[in-house]
Amino acid sequence: MLKFEDFKPITLNDIGIIKEHQINYPPVHSDNSFTNMFCWNDYAAYRYLMVEDSLIIISTIEGVHSVRGPFGSENTDLFLKTVNLAAEIGGEYAYQIFDVKTREKFSRIFPDAKMNPDRDFFDYIYKTSDLKDLPGKKYLTIRKHLNKFRNKCRYTIESITEENLYEVEDFLIRWCEWKECSKTKVFGYEKDAAVSSVKNFVKLGLSGLIIRVEDNISAISIFEELNTDTAIVHFEKGLPDCQGNYKGINNETAKVLSDRYEFINRESDLGLSGLRDAKIRYHPCSFAEVHYVKAEDLIKVIDL
Numbered sequence: 014m015l016k017f018e019d020f021k022p023i024t025l026n027d028i029g030i031i032k033e034h035q036i037n038y039p040p041v042h043s044d045n046s047f048t049n050m051f052c053w054n055d056y057a058a059y060r061y062l063m064v065e066d067s068l069i070i071i072s073t074i075e076g077v078h079s080v081r082g083p084f085g086s087e088n089t090d091l092f093l094k095t096v097n098l099a100a101e102i103g104g105e106y107a108y109q110i111f112d113v114k115t116r117e118k119f120s121r122i123f124p125d126a127k128m129n130p131d132r133d134f135f136d137y138i139y140k141t142s143d144l145k146d147l148p149g150k151k152y153l154t155i156r157k158h159l160n161k162f163r164n165k166c167r168y169t170i171e172s173i174t175e176e177n178l179y180e181v182e183d184f185l186i187r188w189c190e191w192k193e194c195s196k197t198k199v200f201g202y203e204k205d206a207a208v209s210s211v212k213n214f215v216k217l218g219l220s221g222l223i224i225r226v227e228d229n230i231s232a233i234s235i236f237e238e239l240n241t242d243t244a245i246v247h248f249e250k251g252l253p254d255c256q257g258n259y260k261g262i263n264n265e266t267a268k269v270l271s272d273r274y275e276f277i278n279r280e281s282d283l284g285l286s287g288l289r290d291a292k293i294r295y296h297p298c299s300f301a302e303v304h305y306v307k308a309e310d311l312i313k314v315i316d317l
Contacts, residue, residue, distance in 0.1 A: 015098040017078070020060035020071050023050050025216060031061065034068050038084050039240035042111040042301040043136050043280045045070070045084070046239060048217050048247060052206040069095055077104035079305070081111060092118065093315075100311035106131070107308035116304060126314045128304045133284030136301035137292045138243070139277050144267035144295065151296055155260055162257025166226050170265050173214065173221030173233065181223070182211045184230040188250050199283055207248045210235055219247070222269065224262050226255045232262035236270070244274040263295075 031047045043049055050059040057072040067085030071078055080099035083091050099108035110116045147156050173181055185207050194200040210219060221235040232251035239245035251258040270277060282289040
């Protein structure tokens with residue numbers, strides 16, 4: 014039997030345990046990367062439990078728990094215990110499913126349970142070569158905007174390093190002032206997560222790029238490996254000082270990642286219509302989907 018009290022809050026000290034596990038069982042969705050769980054901890058209060066070679070995760074948002082996993086080798090008994098825990102402590106999003114294998118297993122064992130797609134948290138997956146080369150008619154408008162940026166703005170590209178991290182943190186604060194983060198809760202949490210990634214940049218093993226215009230940071234990206242064929246771009250931000258800088262940082266990031274990764278995960282749109290339009294405009298080749306099952310629906314199909 015699993016209990017909530019068995020789960021340990023995720024801290025930076027747990028990076029070795031979780032990342033070592035994810036070498037053997039790599040995540041496919043950004044929300045299961047250690048960086049996201051650590052940096053968004055103020056929002057979702059992540060906890061974890063290792064059972065043999067399996068990882069189980071609980072997130073708690075505004076006092077409501079969600080359970081996911083187990084991630085590891087095949088273990089039906091542990092799977093059933095995890096689902097039971099979700100039914101006991103979970104709410105609207107009691108049990109969350111982030112991969113096809115788990116979705117198929119859940120459907121097989123609980124064919125009458127209702128799974129709900131959580132479209133707002135589908136990750137957008139792109140071919141790295143598409144973001145790098147912007148080929149064909151479907152990218153014509155983006156190429157035009159990118160060319161305008163290159164012709165209009167005198168800019169330089171550099172890597173994020175320990176020496177310029179303080180400038181990146183200052184840039185994020187200015188970005189948040191421009192976006193009026195205090196008026197939109199999700200932007201406030203995103204700013205906190207992004208600043209956390211910068212403060213712990215080296216320990217988290219992150220990489221990043223800067224676009225400077227007239228010596229000032231105009232746009233940044235922060236990224237890392239998600240799995241062997243996919244890089245994940247955690248944050249991609251730009252100020253309104255030079256139109257097209259978002260397209261510039263996107264393209265430059267793809268160039269850096271193209272030699273090693275076939276795909277780029279640019280995370281979800283959080284249900285924000287403007288962000289959704291922007292991500293769709295880049296023509297994702299697939300999505301890393303998320304589904305959830307409500308506690309009330311779990312209770313109907315399992316014996317507690």
